[in-house]
Amino acid sequence: MTIDPPNPIRRITTSPLFWPLLGLVLLLIFNAIFTPSFFNLEIRDGHLYGSMVDVLNRGSIGIIIAIGMTLVIATGGVDLSVGSIMAISGAVAALMLTESNVSLWGVIPCALLAATIAGLLNGLLVAVVGIQPVVATLILMVCGRGIARFLTGEKVIALVDDHFSAAFDYLGNGHFLGMPFPVTIFVLLVLATLVVVRKTVLGLFIESVGSNEVASRAVGIQARTIKIGVYAFCGFCAGIAGLIDASNINAADTVNAGVFTELDAIFAVVVGGTALTGGRFTLVGSVVGALLLQTLLTTLYTFGFASDTAPVPKAIVIVGVCLLQSDAFRQKFRRRSAA
Amino acid sequence: MNRISERHVMLAVTAVVLMVLFFGASMRFDGFSSPFVIADLFNETAFLGITAVGMTLVIISGGIDLSVGSVIGFTTIFVATMISDNGMNPVLVWAAALALGTGFGCMMGALIQVFKLPAFLVTLGGLFFARGMAFSIKKESVQIDHPLYDAVGDIALPIGGGASLSFPAILFLILIAIVVVIAHRTRFGRNLYAIGGSEDSSLLMGLPVTSTKIGVYTFNGFCSALAGIAMTIYMDSGNPINAVALELDAIAVVVIGGTLLSGGTGLVAGTLLGILIYATIYQITYFANLPASLATISIGTLLLIFILAQQSLRRLR
Numbered sequence: 001m002t003i004d005p006p007n008p009i010r011r012i013t014t015s016p017l018f019w020p021l022l023g024l025v026l027l028l029i030f031n032a033i034f035t036p037s038f039f040n041l042e043i044r045d046g047h048l049y050g051s052m053v054d055v056l057n058r059g060s061i062g063i064i065i066a067i068g069m070t071l072v073i074a075t076g077g078v079d080l081s082v083g084s085i086m087a088i089s090g091a092v093a094a095l096m097l098t099e100s101n102v103s104l105w106g107v108i109p110c111a112l113l114a115a116t117i118a119g120l121l122n123g124l125l126v127a128v129v130g131i132q133p134v135v136a137t138l139i140l141m142v143c144g145r146g147i148a149r150f151l152t153g154e155k156v157i158a159l160v161d162d163h164f165s166a167a168f169d170y171l172g173n174g175h176f177l178g179m180p181f182p183v184t185i186f187v188l189l190v191l192a193t194l195v196v197v198r199k200t201v202l203g204l205f206i207e208s209v210g211s212n213e214v215a216s217r218a219v220g221i222q223a224r225t226i227k228i229g230v231y232a233f234c235g236f237c238a239g240i241a242g243l244i245d246a247s248n249i250n251a252a253d254t255v256n257a258g259v260f261t262e263l264d265a266i267f268a269v270v271v272g273g274t275a276l277t278g279g280r281f282t283l284v285g286s287v288v289g290a291l292l293l294q295t296l297l298t299t300l301y302t303f304g305f306a307s308d309t310a311p312v313p314k315a316i317v318i319v320g321v322c323l324l325q326s327d328a329f330r331q332k333f334r335r336r337s338a339a
Numbered sequence: 340m341n342r343i344s345e346r347h348v349m350l351a352v353t354a355v356v357l358m359v360l361f362f363g364a365s366m367r368f369d370g371f372s373s374p375f376v377i378a379d380l381f382n383e384t385a386f387l388g389i390t391a392v393g394m395t396l397v398i399i400s401g402g403i404d405l406s407v408g409s410v411i412g413f414t415t416i417f418v419a420t421m422i423s424d425n426g427m428n429p430v431l432v433w434a435a436a437l438a439l440g441t442g443f444g445c446m447m448g449a450l451i452q453v454f455k456l457p458a459f460l461v462t463l464g465g466l467f468f469a470r471g472m473a474f475s476i477k478k479e480s481v482q483i484d485h486p487l488y489d490a491v492g493d494i495a496l497p498i499g500g501g502a503s504l505s506f507p508a509i510l511f512l513i514l515i516a517i518v519v520v521i522a523h524r525t526r527f528g529r530n531l532y533a534i535g536g537s538e539d540s541s542l543l544m545g546l547p548v549t550s551t552k553i554g555v556y557t558f559n560g561f562c563s564a565l566a567g568i569a570m571t572i573y574m575d576s577g578n579p580i581n582a583v584a585l586e587l588d589a590i591a592v593v594v595i596g597g598t599l600l601s602g603g604t605g606l607v608a609g610t611l612l613g614i615l616i617y618a619t620i621y622q623i624t625y626f627a628n629l630p631a632s633l634a635t636i637s638i639g640t641l642l643l644i645f646i647l648a649q650q651s652l653r654r655l656r
Contacts, residue, residue, distance in 0.1 A: 143639025
């Protein structure tokens with residue numbers, strides 16, 4: 001067997017970041033040609049406005065959930081309950097803001113704690129009880145929205161008039177350094193997660209558990225604890241997303257909050273180059289994947305696509321990308337091109 | 340503990356849960372055990388039952404199908420629009436809807452089996468695709484006003500005491516009878532259990548794994564479309580947002596009915612009991628004037644308890 005000489009082009013195309021970035025660049029070029037106004041930026045009251053800023057702002061919820069989902073998928077699992085956890089976190093925050101005198105500094109930790117506990121339960125079911133991840137998180141997906149609806153008394157809790165909280169509103173609608181505040185939140189979260197998983201041995205442990213759990217346990221990695229941890233972290237991320245979502249509309253709408261976010265997050269992770277089978281993961285890839293999804297949606301909307309029908313192209317892209325990644329498909333394709 | 344007795348243990352547990360719920364509610368609420376309520380248990384959940392029957396076979400084969408709710412929603416708006424706006428004959432529209440649902444299921448099954456993609460991912464894609472297509476047909480509810488629908492709506496099977504089963508409920512009971520025979524008396528059914536038990540062994544034994552697995556998703560697509568048609572008969576309308584998240588209820592009902600989510604074990608008859616438990620819980624919240632979200636929470640909790648019980652049964656073995 002000969003070793004290929006280091007080929008710079010080959011090294012770039014085999015990087016996991018290559019394909020999602022290429023997709024994103026192609027979409028941006030498409031926009032540059034057909035809707036040049038896409039790149040317009042203007043500064044009003046010291047705040048940046050424009051389609052690109054919109055993409056970052058609207059994409060922030062997807063990015064935040066994709067970060068948690070990346071780690072879960074890296075361990076070979078999946079979390080279908082993120083949408084329901086978003087609804088729970090929004091409901092807890094809205095309830096505490098309307099029914100109690102607790103300040104925002106007490107409300108946010110409580111909402112995030114509720115979300116983390118929900119994620120922890122997922123982790124316990126997967127790692128300790130040994131239920132398949134799809135099934136374990138399905139339970140909370142069913143129950144979680146029911147719990148959120150029960151908490152809010154099956155109503156939409158609006159944070160207006162007396163209950164309006166300027167500080168809570170800032171989470172989703174405020175601006176920091178000219179950019180929408182959710183952008184600051186996701187940038188900080190991405191950086192913090194990157195440092196924790198890449199500068200410590202944790203990331204390696206997660207990849208090891210995802211590639212071979214038995215072998216990881218044999219070399220002394222606490223596979224169970226790692227798994228519980230990533231589900232709890234995924235719940236925590238969903239909790240942050242739930243707070244931003246509730247703050248965006250200044251209400252806790254438990255029926256619509258976070259509906260379908262699980263597919264968006266799985267989409268971002270898979271398109272970003274992390275395989276659903278677990279093992280190697282790339283956080284930056286997932287961020288690019290989420291941005292690609294949001295750019296795709298924004299582009300579709302500018303061309304008059306209704307938001308109701310947007311799931312159709314989304315579904316086609318995600319199944320298409322998975323097909324391209326699947327060995328069975330590649331083999332068939334290779335055989336044909338060889339013949 | 341062998342396989343046969345295990346699945347009968349789960350069935351017995353389900354039956355006990357149903358009896359406790361039903362007789363408990365009968366003692367607590369006046370008129371709960373009336374024929375009207377019993378007929379309602381079937382009439383109100385017939386479409387869920389129809390799709391749960393198909394889901395049972397998918398889960399026995401070791402797979403999962405998350406797209407059923409969206410396929411039902413798509414079918415209702417498709418049928419309603421074709422009949423009301425395009426003036427087509429309902430029988431033709433039904434046939435077209437069944438063909439679309441069956442073809443869609445077949446396509447997902449092929450993606451799952453031929454390209455070895457995870458079932459939850461492909462069917463989650465199917466969920467989005469079908470829901471988006473439903474909205475692309477029409478964004479709001481469409482009424483169905485057709486003599487055939489009136490005639491079908493008048494069909495009723497008296498069960499005594501003045502109460503009667505509606506046409507969708509009759510359809511559900513007929514379907515379950517057919518599928519019991521398919522699952523336990525045909526080669527296809529036996530292959531399903533074998534594949535759910537161990538796909539690799541089935542392959543080595545020379546069983547037609549590919550065609551059976553594609554077949555089961557195809558059949559589930561048919562069941563979802565049939566459930567959508569039953570829903571239009573039940574509501575006399577179609578709406579693209581119908582049956583959102585119904586797949587979760589369908590899976591819950593199947594598991595509560597004693598089918599193992601890891602595949603290979605389960606009884607179609609158990610799904611009938613699962614449906615009755617589901618319907619009884621909703622009737623109880625209605626009788627006790629409790630919020631509907633409590634019913635969702637109870638079903639989720641029951642799902643959790645059953646999965647935990649299955650898990651410990653497997654450890655015992």
